[in-house]
Amino acid sequence: MNAKYKDLFTPYRFKNGIELKNRIIMAPMTNFSSDDDGNVTDAEVDYYARRSKGVSMVVTACTYVTPNGKGFPGEFGGDTDEMIPSLERLAGAIKDQGAKAILQIFHGGVQCPSDLVPDGDVVSASDVMGDNQEKKARALTEAEIEEIIEAFGETTRRAIEAGYDGVEIHGANGYLIHQFFSPMTNQREDRFGGSLEKRMTFPMAIVDKVKSVVDEHAKHPFIVGYRFSPEEPEENGFSMGDTLSLVDALADKDLDYLHVSLFDFFSKPRRGVEDVEKTRMDYLLETIADRTPLIGVGSIYSAEDARxxxxTGVPLLALGRGLIIDPDWVQKLADGKEDEIVTEIDKEKQEQLVVPDPLWNAIIHTPGWFPGV
Incomplete structure (x- = not known):
């Protein structure tokens, strides 16, 4: 191993005692490859197993916690106890390769295609239009919100029973938790909307529920993380400053980690902070101030990108597209073969890369998403 990369291979111990063998994590990425009933498929299991050997921890693609939370075709479910064997298969495939298995749990909200949810009844924080919708989503009632909070807890219990090492609450990328935090999609006037603090009510309630379920059901230390987006591009969306307030509150929740969702690790804020020349990561690390570890991510392809x-001082790094392009990324770095790391997708090597057909088709038909396409 080249000495300048050795720090990436130092172990990391969470406050709860769980230890990661290195600082490199597989980021969650939707793969569209489960069956129509929400069961994990052989192709999905093979895809994860192929990428779980070098990294210390794998965060799965998101799994829906209620039937009306399914955000993608080919997404796997965690909404009933009947899904536990499916969830268990995936956890086992990851852990058999030596990585910790983290189940990402979510609800798609207004981003759910109407043909994937019961009766086409798409819901959100308020009556808002989604990116791919023909009609507005329906605002959830307070009782329904409480049911969804409970559902996050129930899916956490299933993750524990299925053998996962933890869960990641998906509060990023425009999905339901994000929709409650955003003033664009949350126009409520009850306790779940209005001020910045009230727009945090739903995310915080989910964190509290998940943690209480872990306290009740986990017989061993169990990781709880939270993923968030830094800001919205629209003027009436939440700003980087708003997110720093959210992150400050989350950092006091005794979570095991926070995980920012970024396309570019070194990107800079749009608005809501004084110095837009400082990176988002700089602001986040300052705000968190060592209260909980932050996972950084975003266009890390080469060994030098990672170094x-x-x-910057971020304790953990996640690779998403990099591990799809080169599943042996971590092993090559560990063996001193960083010059052999592949940084652009090879469109002739789907089979060798063990990428399921639905994900492969999305990659090669989405210019600009992956280098080389």
Whole structure:
């Protein structure tokens, strides 16, 4: 191993005692490859197993906690106890390769295609239009909100029973938790909307519910993380400053980690902070101030990309597209073969890369998403 990368291979111990063998994590990425009933498929299991050997921890693609939360075709479910064997298969495939298995749990809200949810009844924080909708989503009642909070807890219990090492609450990327935090999609006037603090009510309630379920059901230390987006591009969306308030509150929740969702690790804020020349990661690390570890992510393809990112002081790095492009990324770095790391997708090597057909088709038909396409 080249000495300048050795710090990436130091172990990391969470406050709860769980230890990661290195600082490199597989980021959650939707793969569209489960069956129509929400069961994990062989192709999905093979895809994860192929990428779980070098990394210390794998965060799965998101799994829906209620039937009306399914956000994608080919998404796997965690909404009933009947899904536990399916969830267990995936956890086992990851853990058999030596990585910790983290189940990402979510509800798609207004982003759910109407043909994937019961009766086409798409819901959100308020009556808002989604990116791909023909009609507005329906605002959830307070009772329904409480049911969804409970559902996050129930899916956490299933993750525990299925053998996962933890869960990641998906509060990013425009899905339901994000929709409650955003003033664009949350126009409520009850306790779940209005001020910035009230728009945090739903995310915080989910964190509290998940943690209480872990306290009740987990017989061993169990990781709880939270993923968030830094800001919205629209002027009437939430700003980087709003997110720093959210992150400050989350950092006091005794979570095991926070995980920012970024396309570019070194990107800079749009608005809501004084110095837009400082990176988002700089602001986040300052705000969190060592209260809980932050996972950084975003266009890390080469060994040098990873080294530069790690030098910012972020304790953990997640790779998404990089591990799809080169499943042996971590092993090559560990073996001193960083020059052999592949940084662009090879469109002739789907079979060798063990990428399921639905994900492969999305990659090669989405210019600009992956280098080389």
């Amino acid at each position: 530069k990112a790690f030098e």
